[in-house]
Amino acid sequence: MKTALSQLAVERPRHLKDALQRMSGSLADERLTPLAGGTDLFVYLNAGTHRGTRFLDLSPLAELRGIKATRTGIRIGALETFDRIARHPKMGGWPLLVQAARCVGAAQIQNRGTIGGNIANASPAGDSLPVLLAYDAIVHVASTRGERTVRFADLQTGYRQLAMESDELIVAVEIPAVAPKAAQFFRKVGTRAAQSISKVVFAGVLVPGRGGVMEHVRLAWGSMAPITTRAPRAEAALLGHKPSVQAAAWAGVALGEDLVPIDDIRSDAEYRLDAARNVLAQFLRASHAGYRG
Numbered sequence: 602m603k604t605a606l607s608q609l610a611v612e613r614p615r616h617l618k619d620a621l622q623r624m625s626g627s628l629a630d631e632r633l634t635p636l637a638g639g640t641d642l643f644v645y646l647n648a649g650t651h652r653g654t655r656f657l658d659l660s661p662l663a664e665l666r667g668i669k670a671t672r673t674g675i676r677i678g679a680l681e682t683f684d685r686i687a688r689h690p691k692m693g694g695w696p697l698l699v700q701a702a703r704c705v706g707a708a709q710i711q712n713r714g715t716i717g718g719n720i721a722n723a724s725p726a727g728d729s730l731p732v733l734l735a736y737d738a739i740v741h742v743a744s745t746r747g748e749r750t751v752r753f754a755d756l757q758t759g760y761r762q763l764a765m766e767s768d769e770l771i772v773a774v775e776i777p778a779v780a781p782k783a784a785q786f787f788r789k790v791g792t793r794a795a796q797s798i799s800k801v802v803f804a805g806v807l808v809p810g811r812g813g814v815m816e817h818v819r820l821a822w823g824s825m826a827p828i829t830t831r832a833p834r835a836e837a838a839l840l841g842h843k844p845s846v847q848a849a850a851w852a853g854v855a856l857g858e859d860l861v862p863i864d865d866i867r868s869d870a871e872y873r874l875d876a877a878r879n880v881l882a883q884f885l886r887a888s889h890a891g892y893r894g
């Protein structure tokens with residue numbers, strides 16, 4: 602049943618410290634639910650599946666905004682929307698996040714939906730999440746106890762479970778610079794181009810070393826497991842080899858051991874695995890002009 606909006610309370614903090622104090626104070630009673638773009642939360646309220654009645658509006662928090670180059674890469678505030686990320690001139694070195702941002706919902710959702718919300722919502726189909734995994738991103742979270750960093754790879758601990766305390770907020774995500782010669786690839790497989798939840802979503806980074814052999818490989822997948830996941834066996838099958846028909850075949854076999862996809866209303870496991878193998882082969886072809894597997 603729809604939640605009656607008249608029964609909901611929204612608090613509006615003035616700055617991050619104020620927000621963190623309110624989050625901490627709320628644990629004694631009913632935990633405040635952080636509210637960013639609302640694109641996930643409003644769906645839950647409409648479906649009557651969100652239990653909380655008290656919300657903390659994050660929109661006044663300037664500390665959660667900004668896309669800034671750092672000494673080692675780029676820092677993106679948690680409140681940055683996918684539209685801002687896709688258009689920002691400093692995002693050129695991270696094309697996979699730009700491409701993922703352009704695939705989230707459609708223009709309306711990209712205008713409101715934030716990267717912090719995508720991370721915190723922790724859907725296995727979240728489109729920015731394989732990108733953050735492939736880029737070895739670091740997430741900054743804060744509470745009244747201070748700010749700490751956690752590797753995105755360590756943040757998701759189970760289906761919609763995050764290694765965060767209930768009073769913590771995501772402040773920003775930091776992505777290291779990518780080697781200039783890296784091959785980067787993003788692919789979302791859905792039923793249509795917009796407003797479609799991924800059947801398979803992939804982000805790959807491949808850095809060739811001496812002689813063109815792959816010396817750094819990240820293959821990150823969404824919608825293939827309860828959490829966004831890398832494919833360690835397939836990565837190992839590629840490391841130390843040049844992209845080739847043979848390497849793609851080894852990696853394709855290994856992918857079947859790494860990924861045990863589920864059957865659900867969007868797709869079945871067999872389709873998902875076939876699609877993932879095709880996407881991987883596409884990445885390897887695109888990354889090496891001489892290889893036509």
Ligand SMILES: Cc1cc2nc3c(=O)[nH]c(=O)nc-3n(C[C@H](O)[C@H](O)[C@H](O)COP(=O)(O)OP(=O)(O)OC[C@H]3O[C@@H](n4cnc5c(N)ncnc54)[C@H](O)[C@@H]3O)c2cc1C
Nearest residue numbers: 637638639640641642706714715717718719721727728771
């Ligand atoms: C029509 C439609 C299409 C969609 N299509 C896609 C799609 O293609 N791909 C995709 O990945 N997603 C999609 N989504 C889901 C959604 O838009 C994204 O997950 C979006 O990034 C959520 O961000 P938000 O700011 O709207 O989060 P909100 O709805 O405000 O919050 C989501 C969750 O995150 C928590 N939260 C938000 N910010 C913080 C923070 N800084 N710290 C701690 N917790 C926080 C909230 O408490 C809540 O639990 C779609 C949604 C709709 C309605």
